Amino acid sequence: MSFRLSITWLHTWTGLLxxxxxxxxxxxxxxxxxxxxxxRWMQPEIPVQMSSFDAAxxxxxxxxxxxxxxxxxxxxYIDFPVGRSPxxxxxxxxxxxxxxxxxxxxxxxKLDPNTxxxxxxxxxxxxxLLYRMHYVLHYxxxxxxxxxxxxxxxxxxxxLISGVVxxxxxxxxxxxxxxxxxxxxxxxxxxxxxxxxxxxxxxITYSGLILLMFTTMLAVPVANYGAGKEIRMAYDRFFSEHxxxxxxxxxxxxxxxxxxxxxxxxxxxxHPISFISVDNPGDSNGIVSVGWHVTTGLTPFxxxxxxxxxxxxxxxxxxxxxxxxxxxxxxxxxxxxQFAGPLLRWLYFFSGIAGAxxxxxxxxxxxxxxxxxxxxxxxxxxxxxxxxxxxVGTFVGLPIAxxxxxxxxxxxxxxxxxxxxxxxxxxxxxxxxxLMHAFVRSRRVDHITVWQEQLLLASVIFAAIPxxxxxxxxxxxxxxxxxxxxxxxSFDLFMLALALVFGxxxxxxxxxxxRQSEPCDAELGxxxx
Amino acid sequence: xRKNPTALWSRSIxxxxxxxxxxxxxxxxxxxxxxxxxxxxxxxxxxxxFALYALAxxxxxxxxxxxxAWLGLTITTAFSxxxxxxxxxxxxxx
Numbered sequence: 001m002s003f004r005l006s007i008t009w010l011h012t013w014t015g016l017l018x019x020x021x022x023x024x025x026x027x028x029x030x031x032x033x034x035x036x037x038x039x040r041w042m043q044p045e046i047p048v049q050m051s052s053f054d055a056a057x058x059x060x061x062x063x064x065x066x067x068x069x070x071x072x073x074x075x076x077y078i079d080f081p082v083g084r085s086p087x088x089x090x091x092x093x094x095x096x097x098x099x100x101x102x103x104x105x106x107x108x109x110k111l112d113p114n115t116x117x118x119x120x121x122x123x124x125x126x127x128x129l130l131y132r133m134h135y136v137l138h139y140x141x142x143x144x145x146x147x148x149x150x151x152x153x154x155x156x157x158x159x160l161i162s163g164v165v166x167x168x169x170x171x172x173x174x175x176x177x178x179x180x181x182x183x184x185x186x187x188x189x190x191x192x193x194x195x196x197x198x199x200x201x202x203x204i205t206y207s208g209l210i211l212l213m214f215t216t217m218l219a220v221p222v223a224n225y226g227a228g229k230e231i232r233m234a235y236d237r238f239f240s241e242h243x244x245x246x247x248x249x250x251x252x253x254x255x256x257x258x259x260x261x262x263x264x265x266x267x268x269x270x271h272p273i274s275f276i277s278v279d280n281p282g283d284s285n286g287i288v289s290v291g292w293h294v295t296t297g298l299t300p301f302x303x304x305x306x307x308x309x310x311x312x313x314x315x316x317x318x319x320x321x322x323x324x325x326x327x328x329x330x331x332x333x334x335x336x337x338q339f340a341g342p343l344l345r346w347l348y349f350f351s352g353i354a355g356a357x358x359x360x361x362x363x364x365x366x367x368x369x370x371x372x373x374x375x376x377x378x379x380x381x382x383x384x385x386x387x388x389x390x391x392v393g394t395f396v397g398l399p400i401a402x403x404x405x406x407x408x409x410x411x412x413x414x415x416x417x418x419x420x421x422x423x424x425x426x427x428x429x430x431x432x433x434x435l436m437h438a439f440v441r442s443r444r445v446d447h448i449t450v451w452q453e454q455l456l457l458a459s460v461i462f463a464a465i466p467x468x469x470x471x472x473x474x475x476x477x478x479x480x481x482x483x484x485x486x487x488x489x490s491f492d493l494f495m496l497a498l499a500l501v502f503g504x505x506x507x508x509x510x511x512x513x514x515r516q517s518e519p520c521d522a523e524l525g526x527x528x529x
Numbered sequence: 530x531r532k533n534p535t536a537l538w539s540r541s542i543x544x545x546x547x548x549x550x551x552x553x554x555x556x557x558x559x560x561x562x563x564x565x566x567x568x569x570x571x572x573x574x575x576x577x578x579f580a581l582y583a584l585a586x587x588x589x590x591x592x593x594x595x596x597x598a599w600l601g602l603t604i605t606t607a608f609s610x611x612x613x614x615x616x617x618x619x620x621x622x623x
Binding site (some may be wrong): 224 | 566572578579582583
């Protein structure tokens with residue numbers, strides 16, 4: 001057994017095992033680079049900010065509201081509409097359970113950024129849930145999901161390393177794309193989508209693993225701190241940005257936040273204030289933190305901290321940040337790309353899509369190779385049908401399901417109980433239907449036909465999104481293009497672009513199949529997406 | 530590999546389970562060697578574990594035989610754990 005063959009085997013099987021879940025993670029994770037934009041499209045009721053934020057009149061209202069609705073909260077967090085986020089949101093967290101130590105629940109309310117009035121948008125989990133699904137999945141406890149997604153990421157890491165090892169001419173193949181050769185074009189697509197953004201793939205995989213290491217890699221901290229209280233204290237030391245002050249239990253009125261807002265605004269070098277957070281509001285030991293929105297540089301700024309009762313600013317402490325913490329933070333920021341401007345954000349998005357294309361083309365390639373093997377040897381290959389059906393039902397079925405998530409957002413009745421949850425159910429029901437379609441249809445027809453059917457449906461359903469949007473809301477292309485609202489317009493236009501991509505893929509696949517129909521050995525390997 | 534499915538399964542389990550244990554053991558030993566204070570050494574160790582795990586997996590599949598792969602993992606793990614225990618017992622306590 002040669003080294004190369006062995007590593008090829010490793011690459012093939014880790015890839016096949018991980019490809020469907022990794023595809024799901026790449027697609028949903030990529031949407032996360034536009035989560036705010038998607039959320040905005042999904043909540044057309046929220047008014048757009050018309051002028052600069054009027055803190056002097058709006059903040060006292062917000063304080064009053066928070067005091068009324070959550071007088072005993074452990075935290076307040078006020079999110080201002082800056083940068084990509086158009087939302088003015090009030091958050092509050094209930095006290096943690098003294099018995100179990102379980103952290104309190106966060107609630108939020110969205111406000112009109114112009115008047116401060118409470119808005120009640122439709123119930124939806126928006127772009128945030130879509131993006132969170134890439135590491136918390138759905139219908140399962142978070143820690144289980146972290147284990148599953150980390151396993152997939154580990155398969156990905158091994159796939160990348162073994163892929164580089166077996167890739168003999170990695171630099172030459174950088175730029176080769178042999179479109180006319182059967183099955184070569186799929187291999188080239190696989191290489192292109194894997195090699196060109198390889199630094200991104202390595203970064204996103206490794207940083208993703210690191211972000212979940214507090215669930216998956218417990219041996220090291222447990223060996224050093226034991227499994228008890230000391231480990232939690234170590235984590236707190238690691239994560240806390242400023243000195244944590246325990247609540248004293250003595251009531252004291254909260255300082256006026258608008259004065260701290262003004263003070264911070266003067267120190268922020270012209271950057272807009274993006275959040276105010278209050279630890280232990282209404283307690284004599286409360287702390288107010290004010291941060292601003294910075295779009296340049298990887299290193300996050302340190303927010304300003306104030307005493308929550310007298311409003312005195314704490315002097316910046318020269319606390320040295322360890323190398324490990326810096327590395328962790330850098331990885332986190334690289335993964336999340338919060339610093340990225342529009343251009344870099346699209347690059348992030350398309351690199352993520354390239355990851356999806358890489359794992360998908362790998363899965364397709366596996367099926368093609370087995371099919372060739374089957375034809376040559378005249379044996380039936382176990383699991384080929386299963387893989388082929390999972391391929392179509394996931395690689396085309398998942399985009400269709402996400403389209404259904406958006407359509408459900410427009411079509412589900414506004415008064416439906418648990419509406420936001422039902423949008424998500426629609427996503428998974430649609431995916432299940434596409435998987436079932438793939439399995440059932442491939443018993444009767446060639447799996448190329450199944451691909452064609454799902455590609456056609458994908459094309460139609462993505463084209464339908466802007467249409468349904470136009471019928472059911474006032475933020476359709478006619479309006480958004482007219483007023484130059486490029487965020488909302490881009491969403492609809494991108495859906496049309498996807499419709500085109502799926503349509504073209506279907507057309508090409510059909511043309512290839514028709515050309516080859518005489519010897520009747522239609523081969524997916526001929527088709528290109 | 531196709532000819533010997535038992536060896537294949539053996540290798541796969543060695544990579545998946547053995548590799549995980551071995552990587553964690555190595556990382557635990559490394560936290561005692563790193564010249565930083567304990568908190569950051571622990572975090573560094575955790576972050577390193579994934580690279581060690583990936584290396585272990587690739588190494589298991591590049592070993593001549595499945596037996597050798599198991600042997601290598603066992604020796605590395607045993608050495609790391611012994612090192613850590615000895616350091617704890619006899620090394621200077623912080």
